[in-house]
Amino acid sequence: xxxxxxxxxxxxxxxxxxxxxxxxxxxxxxxxxxxxxxxxxxxxxxxxxxxxxxxxxxxxxxxxxxxxxxxxxxxxxxxxxxxxxxxxxxxxxxxxxxxxxxxxxxxxxxxxxxxxxxxxxxxxxxxxxxxxxxxxxxxxxxxxxxxxxxxxxxxxxxxxxxxxxxxxxxxxxxxxxxxxxxxxxxxxxxxxxxxxxxxxxxxxxxxxxxxxxxxxxxxxxxxxxxxxxxxxxxxxxxxxxxxxxxxxxxxxxxxxxxxxxxxxxxxxxxxxxxxxxxxxxxxxxxxxxxxxxxxxxxxxxxxxxxxxxxxxxxxxxxxxxxxxxxxxxxxxxxxxxxxxxxxxxxxxxxxxxxxxxxxxxxxxxxxxxxxxxxxxxxxx
Numbered sequence: 447x448x449x450x451x452x453x454x455x456x457x458x459x460x461x462x463x464x465x466x467x468x469x470x471x472x473x474x475x476x477x478x479x480x481x482x483x484x485x486x487x488x489x490x491x492x493x494x495x496x497x498x499x500x501x502x503x504x505x506x507x508x509x510x511x512x513x514x515x516x517x518x519x520x521x522x523x524x525x526x527x528x529x530x531x532x533x534x535x536x537x538x539x540x541x542x543x544x545x546x547x548x549x550x551x552x553x554x555x556x557x558x559x560x561x562x563x564x565x566x567x568x569x570x571x572x573x574x575x576x577x578x579x580x581x582x583x584x585x586x587x588x589x590x591x592x593x594x595x596x597x598x599x600x601x602x603x604x605x606x607x608x609x610x611x612x613x614x615x616x617x618x619x620x621x622x623x624x625x626x627x628x629x630x631x632x633x634x635x636x637x638x639x640x641x642x643x644x645x646x647x648x649x650x651x652x653x654x655x656x657x658x659x660x661x662x663x664x665x666x667x668x669x670x671x672x673x674x675x676x677x678x679x680x681x682x683x684x685x686x687x688x689x690x691x692x693x694x695x696x697x698x699x700x701x702x703x704x705x706x707x708x709x710x711x712x713x714x715x716x717x718x719x720x721x722x723x724x725x726x727x728x729x730x731x732x733x734x735x736x737x738x739x740x741x742x743x744x745x746x747x748x749x750x751x752x753x754x755x756x757x758x759x760x761x762x763x764x765x766x767x768x769x770x771x772x773x774x775x776x777x778x779x780x781x782x783x784x785x786x787x788x789x790x791x792x793x794x795x796x797x798x799x800x801x802x803x804x805x806x807x808x809x810x811x812x813x814x815x816x817x818x819x820x821x822x823x824x825x826x
Contacts (some may be wrong), residue, residue: 454615454618457533459690459738468497470821472473477520480558481608481610485727485785487651488585489816490587491709492533494659496549499581500579500580500581500582501576501581501583502578502580502581502584502739502746502747502749502750503746504744504746504748505743505744505745505746506744506745508745509532509534509748510532510535510536510537510745510748510774511528511535511536511537511560511745511749511752512536512537512539512557512559512560512744512745513525513536513537513538513539513558513559513560513731513752514539514540514541514547514550514551514556514558514560514561514562515538515539515540515541515561515562516540516541516542516562516735517540517541517542518769519562519610519611519735519769519772520765520768520769521764521767521768521769522709522768523764524756524761525538525644525762526777527764528752528755528756532748532751532752532755533754534748534751534752536752538632539558540790544563544564544567547561547562548563548567548570548574548576549570551571551576551740552574552576552762554742556740556808557743557744558740559739559740559741559743559744559746559748560737560738560739560752560753561737561739561740561744562610562736562737562738563607563735563736563737563738564594564733564735564736565601565602565734565735565736565804566602566644566733566804566805566806566807567600567734567803568600568601568606568607568736568738568807569600569616569807570804570807571738571804572606575741576740576741576742576815577607577608577617577738577739577741578739578740578743578746579605579606580605580607580608580750580753581746581750582604582735582740584662584747584751584754584758585750585753585754586609586754586759587754587757587758587777588604588608589603589777590757590758590759590775590776590777590778591608591609591774591775591776591777592774592775593776594774594799595609595612595734595774596789598734598804599804599806600734600804600806600807604775606738607736607737607738608736608737608753608756608757609734609735609736609737609754609774610734610735610736610737610765610769610774611734611735611765611766611769611772611773611774612732612734612771612772612773612774613707613708613709613732613733613771614707614708614730614731614732614733614791614802615645615650615682615705615706615707615708615730615731615733616705616706616708616711616723616724616725616730616791617629617630617703617704617705617706617723617724617726618633618692618696618703618704618706618711618715618721618722618723619702619703619704619719619721619722619723619724620622620631620637620696620699620703620709620721621718621722622703622720623637623638623702624637624638624702624703624779626639627684627722628723628724628726629724629727629728629729630654630657630658630726630728631677631682632703633684633685633703634684635703637702638684638702639684640684640685640686641686641700641701641702641703642684642686642703642704642820643685643686643687643688643692643695643703643704643705644678644681644685644688644699644704644705645688645689645690645705645707646688646689646690646816647690647707648816648819648820649663649731649805649816650705650731650755650805651678651688651705651820651823652671652674652675652676652678652816652819652820652823653730653731653805654675654677654681654697654705655673655674655675655676655677655678655681655823656670656674657683657726657728657729657730658674658677658728659673659674659676659677659750661673663730663731663803663805664803664805664806664808666808666812668815671815671819672757672818672819674819675705675819675822675826676765677824678823679822679823681826682823682826686701688824689702692704692706692710692711692714693710693713693714696711696714696718697714697717697718698718699720704795706723707733707753708771708772708791708792709769709771709788710772711723712770712791712792713770716812720817723791724791725794725798725801725802726792727773728769728801729801729802730801730802731802731804731805732799732802732804732805733802733804733805734774734804735759737753737756755776757775757777759775759777759778759780759781760781761778762777763775763778763779764781765780766778766782766786767782767783767785771791771792772792772793781823820824
């Protein structure tokens with residue numbers, strides 16, 4: 447297979463980052479359909495785990511793999527390295543929102559063998575019956591995954607998913623304009639007035655309001671959500687914009703303070719050394735993107751071979767070094783760029799991680815409540 451046939455989308459274009467287009471489109475699709483609209487979530491703690499042992503085989507016997515991933519979210523040699531090691535040719539396509547990817551997978555005609563949904567979408571995919579359980583016999587390198595990602599409540603035991611990369615939500619800011627930022631009180635600083643931003647995404651923005659009010663960012667309490675709405679409506683008076691497109695405004699100095707995803711903040715920091723990123727003292731959220739095999743994957747065995755390849759320490763380290771997100775591959779850490787690995791903002795301490803839970807699936811009724819709360823913030 448020639449490099450021309452290996453369709454690798456553009457890498458490191460800051461105008462179209464991994465997280466920029468993720469959550470706003472995702473959430474408003476949920477809101478428009480009455481939250482998830484695909485039935486009840488699997489019972490807590492099961493993640494819809496299969497009752498029988500999975501066995502992955504190729505429905506089509508050919509050395510091919512069709513991979514569908516986020517934009518700007520892979521190392522330059524990941525695919526060519528896999529091709530050289532396995533003889534499997536990879537067709538690589540990109541998407542920019544979970545909804546875009548879900549629509550293709552749900553159509554049943556996309557032909558993808560491997561997709562990368564976010565953790566807050568995994569249960570939605572399971573409710574829709576879009577994924578096939580993983581064959582752990584084909585994943586000996588699964589032992590390299592850190593405990594935090596093998597015991598996560600979105601998929602305990604990795605029944606349907608293996609983590610690709612992870613990050614946090616926090617505050618990106620200009621050191622010269624704001625000094626040192628440690629928490630949400632930075633929105634009150636004079637230099638931030640009328641110029642700061644929060645994410646255009648309900649769960650992340652409402653998490654800011656909930657944490658500022660002293661509540662759990664995954665709360666199901668309607669009164670707590672009402673408190674978050676009050677906090678955000680007051681904060682909205684001080685903002686310049688509600689947006690998830692923060693890399694260029696931060697890099698140019700136009701925006702001195704932004705609620706941001708860690709990877710976006712680090713990309714902006716690469717372009718402007720004046721920028722810094724803080725995990726707020728009040729807390730935030732973690733997110734993880736997951737390798738999953740669609741139920742109708744024509745090359746399911748090949749997909750497992752790719753997953754196991756990525757879990758090799760050297761491959762996982764190269765991926766982390768390229769995309770600048772946290773690696774879930776514990777065995778890869780000795781090979782990761784020390785500057786990246788030792789950055790507590792990329793790899794927070796256990797104490798900080800306790801304040802950075804994953805976004806939980808709260809069920810259709812509660813998600814609809816979040817949608818209503820976010821509508822009040824956006825329109826109020």
